[in-house]
Amino acid sequence: MVDQTLIKNLEEQARQMRIEIVKMVHQSTSGHPGGSLSAADIVTALYFHEMRIDPKNPCYEDRDRFILSKGHCCPVIYTALALRGYYECSHLGTLRRHHSILQGHPCMNKTPGLDMVSGSLGNGPSLGIGMALGAKLDQKDYRVFVMVGDGEMQEGMIWEALMAGAQFKLDNLYLIVDYNHLQVDGTVEQIMNIAPLKDKLEAFNWQVVEMDGHNMAEIVATLDRVTQPHSGPVAIIAHTVKGKGVSFMENKVEWHGLAPDDAQLEQALAELEGGKTNG
């Protein structure tokens, strides 16, 4: 069913995304590579396959929306927007610098193609509900995709939004949980466990599916499936690995918010350019 050429192309695109992510965080000497890499395959599938967008007309009203609620992982969205042609890739090296269009956390008014401010955790689903309601009011068929981190599910506001999404039966709203099991101070399980997540989401009246967030064929198939006509909001639990694609960053909590030094960049690029992914 799934087009193998499409999957190969998306996998290659995701590899390019990872190369740009580690390069930009290295150049910036600060930023969040771990969660950017865990989200890279999903964001690639969204921006290079699933989402209806137009880089030449970033604000066109009927476009699909994406909110990176885990805003600290902005290198992944900045890279996707650059590679998709919203702005030159040369901007990527300006991440977090004064006068850059790429703020330390996403600012919709500075970065072309960005749909929302984010960075304060827990807000994305609510913001997405507003957009999804807007689509319904305007009788438009655009979809709203919101990506949250697993640690972010600890925010109380998330559960306010989950209630509202179901209450308003928003079938145009998709919540994607990047379940990489790591947060700043340790594992999600140690700090404040969110399990059993699927049961909780279902108890809030969301349709829940799970996928391997690094298997491109599975990501594409899942997105294609859940965006078929259905009722109510959908949550996708994406099982991921923090730091995915760079062996020394994988599953290492230290790489939540650390920039690679020159030697580490060299190793990361050698792995990524060689297509190796010790996963």
Next chain:
Amino acid sequence: MAEQKMIATRTAYGEALLELGQKDSRLVALDADVAKSISSNKFHKAFPERAFNLGIAEQNMFAVAAGLATTGRVVYASDYAVFATMRACEQIRTFIAYPQLNVKIGASHGGLHTGMDGVTHQAIEDIGIMRSIPGITILSPADAVSAKKLTLAAHEYPGPVYIRLTRNPAPIIYEEKQDFLIGKANLLSQGNDVAIVAHGVMVTRALQAAKVLKDQGISAAVLDVHTIRPLDKAALLELATTTKAMVIAEDHNIHGGLGSAVCELLAEEYPIPAARIGLRDVFGESGDPDELLDAYGMGVADLVNAAQSVIRRK
């Protein structure tokens, strides 16, 4: 005063919202289970398809408001001032003010005048909190006429607007034909000896104090600063120049509100004796609204004393 018509500004807000709903088919109203209280329920009844009650979840409501505003709609989100500015402070700051989205915040139960509900529901910090966030227009109407007109004006005014409303009925001081311009304070009484500038329920008291002062041979100007940001610096400095003594009165903590805003302006541009009337950095308590204002140093006598004092300090 006994014959004066008494209406709460939250009631006038609800009427204005209904009128706006008829005028602008793209206006959306959001509420957090206090629509009945703030009277935005009139809009809900008239336009159920574009009114959403988010339940008792204020942070969610203000973030939903931000998301909706990105789709090109004017959103009126109503709540109690304490919850809007404190429970949902960050949502207002980061997702409404920072991207300058078109969300109008109708915030009832401003000030000690909230009365019987007590401290949990009396917002005495809201203006200070909103003033410290860049990019939010702040309105505090003195009566029902101004509340309705300013709520209508906010619709035409770009970006986030905070409209401070009051729970309890207050006297009508304006005639229906009065015009209101956001950012332009209204001079209600001319005077040369002292200026009393006020917003909200304290405007009525300022007018009463001016009468008492007149009987003492003191000519007091009264300025209704219904827009706290952008502050009408021109009107304030003109009054400062003519009177050389100013009393700033508000139903708010003396820190952060109009008193602070005016004293900052005077200190930087035209230093003259000034006195702030407001809650003196204490919490209030339950009670009758007007008795509470008297008990906490916001009585007409307090205004008169403050006026005499700043005149002596000239």
